[in-house]
Amino acid sequence: MSSATLLIRQCSIxxxxxxxxxxxxxxxxxxxxxxxxxxxxxxxxxxxxELGGGTAxxxxxxxxxxxxxxxxxxxxxxxxxxxxxxGTMEILTTPERLFFDKAGSRIEGAEIVTAAILQQIAGGGxxxxxxxxxxxxxxxxxxxxxxxxxxxxESVPSDLVRFMxxxxxxxxxxxxxxxxxxxxxxxxxxxxxxxxxxEYDGFADFPRYPLNLLSVxxxxxxxxxxxxxxxxxxxxxxxxxxxxxxSADLTGDGLTNYYMIQAxxxxxxxxxxxxxxxxxxxxxxxxPATRILVNLGYGNIGDGWSPTPANLETPLGLFPTxxxxxxxxxxxxxxxxxxxxxxxxxxxxxxxxxxxxxxxAVAGFGF
Numbered sequence: 492m493s494s495a496t497l498l499i500r501q502c503s504i505x506x507x508x509x510x511x512x513x514x515x516x517x518x519x520x521x522x523x524x525x526x527x528x529x530x531x532x533x534x535x536x537x538x539x540x541e542l543g544g545g546t547a548x549x550x551x552x553x554x555x556x557x558x559x560x561x562x563x564x565x566x567x568x569x570x571x572x573x574x575x576x577x578g579t580m581e582i583l584t585t586p587e588r589l590f591f592d593k594a595g596s597r598i599e600g601a602e603i604v605t606a607a608i609l610q611q612i613a614g615g616g617x618x619x620x621x622x623x624x625x626x627x628x629x630x631x632x633x634x635x636x637x638x639x640x641x642x643x644x645e646s647v648p649s650d651l652v653r654f655m656x657x658x659x660x661x662x663x664x665x666x667x668x669x670x671x672x673x674x675x676x677x678x679x680x681x682x683x684x685x686x687x688x689x690e691y692d693g694f695a696d697f698p699r700y701p702l703n704l705l706s707v708x709x710x711x712x713x714x715x716x717x718x719x720x721x722x723x724x725x726x727x728x729x730x731x732x733x734x735x736x737x738s739a740d741l742t743g744d745g746l747t748n749y750y751m752i753q754a755x756x757x758x759x760x761x762x763x764x765x766x767x768x769x770x771x772x773x774x775x776x777x778x779p780a781t782r783i784l785v786n787l788g789y790g791n792i793g794d795g796w797s798p799t800p801a802n803l804e805t806p807l808g809l810f811p812t813x814x815x816x817x818x819x820x821x822x823x824x825x826x827x828x829x830x831x832x833x834x835x836x837x838x839x840x841x842x843x844x845x846x847x848x849x850x851x852a853v854a855g856f857g858f
Contacts, residue, residue, distance in 0.1 A: 541575025542653055545621035548607050549582045550600070552629035552658070557584040565722040566626045569729055570655050574685065576624060583607055587630055596630065597674070601637035608642060608652055619650035628721060629694065632656035632686075633666075633674060639681040649746065654684040657721040660694040662686060662749070664737070664797050664805040667697040671807065679739075679747040679802040686747060687732060689717035689724075690754040690795040691785075698788030699797045700808055705759065705781075706788020712758035728752050737800025749801035751794075757782050775833035779826035783819070787811065792822050 549566055551558035563580050571580075585600035604625060611623045627635045635654055642652060661669040661676050665688065669676035677686065688695035693710035695718070701707050732750035739745045756764070756774075760781055763774040783792045790811040791798045799805055 542571060542578075542624050542655075543575065543618075543621040544578040545617055545623055546578055546611055547571055547576060547580045547624040547626055547655075548604060548611075549580050550585055550604060550625065550627050550631035551587050552631060553587050553589055556587045558582055562722060566628075566655075569722065569724070569726060570657065570685075570687065571624065571626065573726075573730065574655065578621065578624070581607070585631060597634040597637060600631060601634040601641060604631075604635070604638045605641040605645075608638070608647070609645065612647065612651060617651050619648075622651050622653050624653045624655060626655045627657070627659075629658045629660065629718065632659040632677075633661045633668065635684075636661055636675055636677050639678055643681055649682050652682045654682055655687075656684060657687045658692060658695045658718050659686050659688060662688060662695055662801070664749075664799060664801045664803055665696045665699075667694050669804065670697055670699070676804045677747070679737075679745040682746060684747040685750065687721070687729065687750045687752060689713070689720060689752045691758050692717040694718050696751070696796055697807075699790050699805060700788050700811055702809060703784075703788030706785045709757065709759035709785045709788075712761070713754075716756070716758040716761055717754060724752060728755075735796070735801035736798075737802035742800075742802075745802055747802060751796050754795060757785065759785065772834040772837035775837055776830045779829045779833070780823055783822055783826050787814070787819070790814070792819055 547567070549558055549563040551562065555562070560582070563582055567576065567580060583603060585603050586596040587600065588596035604627075608623050608625070611617055617623055625635060625638070627633075635656055639654070656677070659677055660666045661674050663669060663676040663679065666676060668674045677684070690696055691709055691713035693712070693714040696713070697710050698706040729750075729752060732752045734740060735749040735751055737745075738748040738750075740748055757778055760774050760778055763770045763777075766773065782795075786792050786795055789795055789797050791814070797805055
């Protein structure tokens with residue numbers, strides 16, 4: 492058995508267990524949020540105009556074949572409305588089976604979405620100003636690739652359908668399944684698409700250099716801390732997402748914009764924040780240097796994503812070859828000093844003890 496095949500099988504086994512947690516966590520994550528105001532929305536960049544007043548087809552992630560209404564409402568408030576959507580939503584039921592039947596679930600799901608789009612177009616009223624919009628999350632974001640190919644085969648014009656995808660596991664640069672060569676990457680030139688991924692999301696922002704085991708561990712923890720958050724994230728984080736190189740709005744080529752929602756905490760260190768009193772100082776001590784070590788798995792020291800254009804299919808590699816290692820060394824020295832300073836500041840803020848999750852939980856019982 493080749494090492495690549497073994498890695499794929501290991502990822503599938505881990506992914507199956509994770510998907511159960513994703514299902515439960517997503518349901519828990521669907522909580523009320525304050526919609527972004529006009530100021531936040533003004534910062535959102537648009538591909539080929541606004542989403543218009545047509546119908547948005549809302550599709551669920553793995554384990555949630557029929558999304559609840561609250562899921563659709565959050566998709567609308569956080570992603571569709573800020574991009575100018577003023578139409579109505581229709582919730583679709585798709586298989587969304589887990590990893591042991593991933594291929595079959597993808598094919599069936601894509602066919603269902605394609606049929607729904609064709610039905611909307613056949614019913615009339617679909618125009619370039621009011622296109623059909625598809626919202627996909629995780630698995631449904633991934634099989635949107637097949638839907639796009641099926642629509643192209645049906646000669647559906649590119650201006651009649653728009654895609655809004657979050658947590659895309661087959662993003663060209665960072666998607667775990669496209670990086671491993673399991674499924675084809677989301678095309679950037681078939682239909683106008685906006686893709687939002689979270690920094691350190693182990694499904695959508697997997698390290699390019701998986702021999703960096705710390706980076707891989709951080710990404711797998713990011714499946715829990717990042718991949719579950721797309722519908723509970725603060726609207727400010729979305730409006731401030733980084734438009735990545737390779738996006739249509741930057742290059743003038745293609746039809747896809749790629750956004751990276753920046754992580755506020757480092758997943759691999761996040762358990763420290765559960766410790767009362769000492770957790771925050773420990774996190775702040777280790778975070779600056781640990782973040783650099785994690786980012787090396789992406790081929791740089793500054794960001795938790797690959798610096799190569801987001802629209803280019805980027806297979807996994809062994810080691811980054813274009814780093815200035817003297818700059819890496821200096822960055823680690825500076826980060827260690829910054830961590831010491833941050834921890835020192837924390838230790839002289841006694842209210843840190845009163846803001847830890849564990850203390851708040853105990854306080855809730857009246858202790």
